[in-house]
Amino acid sequence: MRKTQLLACCLLAIAGIAACSKKNDESPRLNDGSALAAAEPPTVQVPGVCEYDLDETALKAQGYTKVFEDNFNTLDSTKWDRWNSGAYNNELQLYTPKNLHIVDGKLLIKPVRERVTGATDPDNSTKKTFNFTSGRIESNYNFKASTATPKVRISARMKLPFGLGMWPAFWSYGGEWPTNGELDIIEGFGERDLYNTNIWYGSQAGTPDHDYTLSMTYVKSQSDQTTCYHVYEAIWQKDTVTFLFDGNIIRKLVSSTPAGQFIPKFFNRTQHITLNAAIGGDQFGTIDPSKIVLGDTYVDWVRVYTAK
Template structure:
């Protein structure tokens, strides 16, 4: 989910200071200062995957393989481990994000997009009033993650049931500020009108709002509908690769240009359900059908 933040780092830090988002910035000052990796051939990929409805993640096998769990939220009690985004967003999305669109139901985070007219801040960083015709929800983890010398592998896991409906844009991803100098990794993005598909991606740049990564989208087509039951989406972030797993099986490994530049960067996991936006082509707002994104849990493991 590509961001186009303007003076994001300074504005975000200011807002955090005054308690609007209560998020601590943790910029990594020890990241490698080596020059960017030389570009290699960059191509989008497309793969078919076998899904298992209501797949059960084997945590014991992961820890037996040398991973240590460092974060977990089963959404049993509250959202205290997350910052709640309030305001509009970027990418020409149509929704206003607010806490009211997120509920904890049967140990699930339920993010629901609704068709309703509200007026609120253009973004959390721009208080200019704007009228929105849709509302939804977005949360960002207070615990940062980083594949680095200290933890060379980070494994991020979530069990999710995707929303159906034209114009729904569920996303499970991580990023740091100022975008994209700390990178962005998209573990899962999907279109509600394409219930058998999702995609992955990543971004990186040396300067604010200047992405250098091109054509690194991974298109995964499942043999089962992703909106009717739960599936487990994983990303293993290491120095030279981004490996995606779907229901326990590796479906893609990215080793393209700039992947090594993500090593040592600091990011925060984000979950949101956008409505419309640049993710879609030939988009017709008249066809929007709202839905809900269900998140059973988020877990993070690290390994040396």
């Protein structure tokens, strides 16, 4: 999710190549002809469980210890940094703290259609005009899969927005992106039943070393993700990253395969959690801003567990 302008060029190039290949009739149909859709990553079909919640007693029995938790009774400034800036990926929103709310013990990220001026992105203070605002928070808590904590489980219970152009995300990264790796646990499309997972790594800042189509997976749920809460998770280990939806494994990336070959390179490197709701951007290819339909993102809780 923390991709640079270099990534935008890569996506367009990949989309152009994929357009020459045979279209997969079973690939998901994304909003407005997304460049990502053209690359046709695999799709996993899952049932999903409406209003699912984790059984922490079962996790404890499996050897997990909870090391971080926020139930969003307040938006704790000691736990989270709030963005006040534009972002990357040709996104259309300015992130501001005023788009972050606590409602009935849930974090609400509420996008607004409004004309505002702010920094282009965190690396570029040049003022830019935006037609939307939204919210993004990043945890002050850091974690890593390491010899001391060889298994890290990153979890959130969320209700996703429904609306053309909405790009909600729950993910982790660290350091000079993507040298500490990135785990995209959920990136939504503003649809009721579809999101994707992914991993990133680059040995130099701003330069991913792999073709993203190797590790991206679309997840299509039979349970509505915009009217029900679901639990999205990743288990990070030295040689594997396992993605889960409502307690069920949806894909396991292994370092011995092309899709997971870079996982060991960010073992023992620190990451932190990010929650945000972008609007438009490279996830959707070319999109008419006037046709964007805004939707709210809710987060019930976020947790990190570790195990030996």
